[in-house]
Structures are given as structure tokens and as C-alpha cells.
Amino acid sequence: MQIDLVYHPDRTLKGKIRRRLVRLAHRRAAVVNLPRPLISFSFDDAPASAATIGAQLLEAHGHRGTYYISAALAGHDGPMGRYANAEQIAALAQAGHEIACHTYSHLDCGQANGAQADEDAALNDEVLRAWGAPSATSFAYPYGDVSAAAKQALAHRFTTLRALHHGLIETGSDLNQAPAIGIEGPDGEGAALRWMMRAAAKKAWLILYTHDVAESPSEWGCTPVALERLIAAADRLGFDVATVADAAARIGAPETARQSARAAA
Numbered sequence: 148m149q150i151d152l153v154y155h156p157d158r159t160l161k162g163k164i165r166r167r168l169v170r171l172a173h174r175r176a177a178v179v180n181l182p183r184p185l186i187s188f189s190f191d192d193a194p195a196s197a198a199t200i201g202a203q204l205l206e207a208h209g210h211r212g213t214y215y216i217s218a219a220l221a222g223h224d225g226p227m228g229r230y231a232n233a234e235q236i237a238a239l240a241q242a243g244h245e246i247a248c249h250t251y252s253h254l255d256c257g258q259a260n261g262a263q264a265d266e267d268a269a270l271n272d273e274v275l276r277a278w279g280a281p282s283a284t285s286f287a288y289p290y291g292d293v294s295a296a297a298k299q300a301l302a303h304r305f306t307t308l309r310a311l312h313h314g315l316i317e318t319g320s321d322l323n324q325a326p327a328i329g330i331e332g333p334d335g336e337g338a339a340l341r342w343m344m345r346a347a348a349k350k351a352w353l354i355l356y357t358h359d360v361a362e363s364p365s366e367w368g369c370t371p372v373a374l375e376r377l378i379a380a381a382d383r384l385g386f387d388v389a390t391v392a393d394a395a396a397r398i399g400a401p402e403t404a405r406q407s408a409r410a411a412a
């Protein structure tokens with residue numbers, strides 16, 4: 148299955164206004180009061196190299212990562228190398244990594260209505276559970292974009308919904324459209340480190356993401372050495388390193404309506 152990883156945003160005035168307004172809609176504000184800064188390492192899509200090399204680098208430091216999987220991509224070849232297959236995803240879950248949701252088909256939630264986004268995410272969760280992962284509580288928007296209706300629908304299903312705009316998670320940050328920093332491109336490592344310094348100073352929660360972890364990475368990935376240096380820096384700077392789900396629990400992220408209903412049932 149081929150997907151278009153280069154995002155072509157709707158550049159019309161309508162598209163620009165939608166992206167501005169959706170940031171203000173259906174918000175769930177975080178309350179962050181931590182003794183130490185908090186960091187999560189995450190991998191989107193996710194290529195097999197992230198599931199093998201990326202996981203080994205985190206495990207060597209006693210840490211675990213979050214993998215935002217689009218199940219329809221699993222095992223297929225793509226521009227960032229082959230995607231992790233069902234067995235590799237099951238092995239990640241076994242090793243204590245978090246299996247989180249992208250949409251099943253890498254559907255662009257910016258162009259989808261609520262029902263379409265929710266159906267695609269539900270299918271993804273169902274397939275991942277069939278492969279041995281627990282039901283996902285974390286979600287990342289493919290391409291970082293979302294419509295107001297899709298945001299509202301998905302917010303009922305997941306504790307955190309991660310986007311791609313830069314920032315830290317602090318008190319008042321929107322957990323339904325959370326910021327993140329990409330370890331990707333020529334300045335990926337530098338940008339990640341600068342945001343780590345800011346997070347450390349403010350005792351905030353920072354989510355980093357990348358895609359492939361390879362000696363010659365795609366433009367969306369990073370090298371093993373860069374990832375290793377960032378993990379070591381997190382330890383040196385006194386960060387607690389946690390999966391996105393564990394970090395959300397640590398800040399006391401409010402449960403979604405659906406999770407509360409499930410717990411009561």
C-alpha cells in the first residue's frame with residue numbers, strides 16, 4: 148500500500164481559517180504540576196527500523212517508547228523503509244512499549260468528518276488488539292491535521308491526541324491537539340535538544356516523534372546515533388522518560404467519557 152507522506156494542506160482561505168479555529172474547538176486542558184520534566188519518545192506509522200533499532204536504544208536505557216501505528220501499512224514497503232509487521236508490533240507490546248493509534252489507513256483527519264475518522268480509528272484499534280496489543284489510549288493525527296468534527300469524535304475515544312505543531316505540554320495545553328517536536332530533517336536533533344532544554348527549565352512534558360531510525364534516514368527519520376544522544380541527554384537532564392499513556396496518567400489526564408463508561412461497566 149502506498150500512501151502520500153508529503154502533506155498537501157488545503158491552502159485556501161477556508162482551509163487556513165479551519166486550521167485556526169480547530170485549535171480553539173473541543174479542547175481538553177492539561178494540568179501539569181510535575182516534580183521533574185517529563186519526556187516521551189514516539190515513532191509514527193511506524194517503520195520496522197523504529198520497532199527494532201529504536202526500541203533497542205530505548206530499552207538499553209531502561210525506557211520504553213510509543214508507536215503510533217497505521218495497521219494498513221504494516222509489513223508494506225514505503226518511502227521510510229518497510230513498515231513494522233504484525234509480529235514486530237506484538238513484540239513491541241510484549242516488551243512493554245505502547246502501541247498507540249494513527250488512523251487505520253493513514254486517513255487525513257483534516258479532510259474527514261467525525262464518523263469517518265472515528266470508524267477508521269476504531270478499525271485500527273480492533274486490528275491492533277487482534278495482533279496482541281491492549282486497547283489504545285493514545286492517538287496521533289496523520290499529517291497533524293484535523294477537522295473540528297473529527298477532533299470532537301476522536302476525543303471521545305482517546306486520552307491524548309497528538310498533532311505536529313511545536314510546543315510543550317504545560318497547564319492549559321490542549322490534550323486533544325497536543326504539540327510535539329519531530330526528530331527529522333537536517334536540524335531534527337538540534338530542535339529536539341532545544342525543546343528539551345525548555346521543557347527541563349519549565350518541568351513540562353515534551354513529546355518527541357520520529358519515523359525511521361537508520362544510518363541514512365528518510366527526511367522524516369533520524370540516525371541511531373542522534374536518537375541515542377537524545378535519550379542520553381534526557382537522562383542527563385533529569386527527565387522522567389515515559390510512554391505517552393504513562394505520561395498522561397502521570398499528569399492526571401482526565402479520562403474520556405468513553406473510558407469512564409467502560410471502567411464503570
Ligand SMILES: [Zn+2]
Nearest residue numbers: 191192289290
Ligand atoms: Zn503518519
